[in-house]
Amino acid sequence: MSETIAAISTAVGEAGIGIVRMSGRESLDIAKRIFVRTNHNEIDEKDNKRLLYGHIMDGDTIVDEVLVAFMNEPYTYTRENMVEIYCHGGIIPVKKTLELLLRKGARLADPGEFTKRAFLNGRLDLSQAEAVIDIIKSKTEKSYDVSLNQLEGSLSREVEEIRRVLLGMIAHIEVSIDFPEDDIEEVTYDELIRDGKQVRERIEKLLATSGRGKILRDGLNTVILGKPNVGKSSLLNAVLRENRAIVTDVPGTTRDIIEEYVNIDGIPLRIMDTAGIRQTEDLVEKIGVDRAKETLEKADLIIAIFDISRSLSEEDHHIIDLIKEKKTIVLLNKTDLPREYDEALFREYFDANQIISTSMVKGVGIDELENAIRAMFYGGDIQLDSEMIITNIRHKNQLEKAMENIGSVLGDLSQQIPLDCLEVDLRSCWENLGEITGESITEDILDKIFSEFCIGK
């Protein structure tokens, strides 16, 4: 019996429809749990490979209006039972649909796993084997990069913290089990319940915030760039106010880059305000500047602001150098003041539609900026990274599993179930979180035991 896998199989955000795909023995049953046909008919054999019309439901709530194809094995791409769900385009419908499938029993597919199954089940011919390997390799590398990318910052720190608490619990249980005669304080149920509740609360918090996009970084990396006092903060405030955005700072970041999340017409932006970029000899300032440059490298979109009321400095020219090859929108700010230079200066490096004249204090040009962003997004100039979204779903899914496991640990604890039994779910919880940070090594437990407890006779 192989597990049922699910994934989003279209690039996210740009197309008119988004397809969520599922493969495996149970895929038909899992889909039936969330799909309701408009005519309320049962889905049976004769519906094989037909397009059925209806809704994806999360309980009583309609998630999306969809077409669904149920396909019976063996005449499918993977030669397993398969279901394809055609959702509306955009991120939200496909993401929610996939999350539902995962909650109802599917597992998120590994990179290239559909193709791998197709090959292993004899669907693809031998000449395609090399191609299959390439797909697996490239997708894996990409998702690995993305995963690492997303992991700096608060999520990984918090997950690591929770894992540390769990590791403490596991190590204490294990040491009580494996070294019963050593001079070690036996772990008590009260302690375990206390720590377990702490873990549950912290995972709960992570999950609650994940909905608001706080920790799950599914936004276009958007960098606001400009020397001090050109109006960066005003821009940020203007954009934030207009879009009633979730204003969050990321707790614990030591970087002097402020991150904000806004949503313009369904286009999620993760805005980073840099400390400014300037050639400098000052070491402390240089660190900040280096970080800003690093941030630029990862940016999907750069909004560069220049003060049109003052002549261009060496620093401004440096900024132009840094951004001229990138996806950029140039704002010429402070048009309410007398102009010191003409925008023609910028035409040399940027297209006309990339350049917008603004006055932050007067609120002029904000709409144009948003229109420009929309145009670039729907025109395909800038794209949301599908891998990034998948990674977020993966993280959330792991958090949900961790939540379930710690829940059953707490249930067992209240019933005084023996240590060896409840340790099973405790370890699973620890591993779920490890999947997020990419670490799940048993050796950790032994190291913890040997470093913290004086054992051995």
Add this chain to the structure above:
Amino acid sequence: MIETKTYLGGKYDVVVVGAGHAGVEAALAASRMGLQTLILTISLDGIVALSCNPNIGGTGKGHLVREIDALGGEMALNIDKSFIQSRMLNLSKGPAVHSLRVQADKKMYHTEMKKMIEDEPNLTLRQGEAIDILFEDEAIKGVVTRTGAVYETKAVVIATGTYLGGRVYIGEVNYQSGPDGMFPSLLLSDSLKEKGFQLRRMKTGTPARVHRDSIDYSVMEIQPGDDEVIPFSFLNMGKKFDFEQVPCYLTYTTEATHEIIRQNLDRSPMFSGYIEGVGPRYCPSIEDKVVRFGDRDKHQVFIEPEGLSTKEMYVQGVSSSLPEEVQIDMYKKIIGLENVQFMRTAYAIEYDSINPTMLKRTLEHKSISNLFFAGQINGSSGYEEAAAQGLIAGINAAQNVKGRGPFVLDRSEAYIGVLIDDLVTKGTDEPYRMMTSRAEYRLTLRQDNADLRLTKKGHDLGLVTQERYEKTIEKEKLIDCELKRLKKVIINPNAENNRILEGIGSTPIKNATSLYDLIRRPEISYDDTAVFDPDRYTLLKEIRLQVETQIKYEGYIKKQMQQIEQFKKLENKKLSVEFDYSRVRGLSNEALQKLSAIKPDSVGQASRISGVSPADINVLLIYLEQRRRNGEMDE
């Protein structure tokens, strides 16, 4: 080369080098499977010497002993003849981690095992020091002894323990030696190195033995055995053990002890850097404990008898490589040991081991066929770990000679499987000790069901006696019948029944309920339900416990069985030792290197090698499928 005149000492199917816990199990298994077997030992007085602690069993280790027994090994039967105190540990912590641990009479343990070997039909016991292993074209030819005998053989099991290249350290004093004053095996170490084996140093240590009459027990806590003795061997279940058990004693070190250690640390070879070998973290010397846990004002010390016919007492917890006079001073600062009289000095011992990743999971060398290794030479520690490996090495030596397939236990079948898989897949940086936390399928690998898991396999091998086999089949049947019966015994929610339920600390039932479902309740035991069950016939305690465990933990066990099913899928995809990984396009460099070095025997084992990622495993699976289809086309 050593210039010695040689003569033909005899011809055997299997020669075992070393008669410790590993060697003896290997030799008994091979001979019981019908092969002419020779076991060589440096001293006939050193057979299954318990050179360190006088215990058999404990957490994880007790599981191994039960498994050895279930497969037809000797360790459990032998300790059942020679134990002087018995305890079941961890009774409060769940059935999977109950662990039997007993005190052995060391002399009796040795004597009983020696008798067994002497009486074994196909087995020859011979004192002699093996100095060379002969092989040609990577095939085993024979074993040469110091006194010139050449024993021709088809297979060899090397189980040299701490004898190989042994060196004892006591403060500034160090000398070549085997354990406990035995001769070391030095020439074999040299000849193995000459043949290109890379040997590395491991270290272990043991505390002093002191005179029983020099101890003040009045200030110590007595540690008696359990009232009810449960034997190790499944063959002895239900048997009465009526003798008076010998107690152990618990006492503590003091700040004064620690002070002496701190002042003399520079005289410890561990800290001055003379010892290159790596010692085990779970069995630290007292120096180690004092240095690493400086904030503790006392450490536990157990005083344990070495046997009934001696006044030597083992001082568990105070192993040391400090100079003798420092040891004596330091021991005298332990509560109750103020007038202690030393009989044997504590020492550290360093010895040679191989890197176990050069072995298959049968413990056979990957390129030299019919050469097996078992026990401490593989980087393990402990009598039980050694015996378990010896048994598997002996079985596979016999299987090879008989032209039969390999016998491998996987991680879901036995602790033995976990032990060997860990050693040969991951290698080890310190002497490896079995712990229950190393077994991912712990709930199913219980010490109480080792016979149900393994005895049929032992029977298929021809190692398990008919008596043992039938006993297991009978047990299986009784458990099965009782489980089925309990589902059919239904009690009604009447006042009388609910009053009884409340009486045993449970809650009333609302609907008719089977006894099976009642036993699921954490607060109700199998025995508690007897009042509702007039037709119940009395089953043996081990069967009652088995029934109760299977009912109570059904949910957890089922979960684990599903994990095992997943695990088995990759275990069943076999890889051959000849597999050429360089032909698999798309493997990462690190994976290529590791896979080529370790040569795993299944995709499952490959996935446990550090540095081999899930993507590498996928690539490998695709390649295997590719090759399978190519193979089909060739035919």
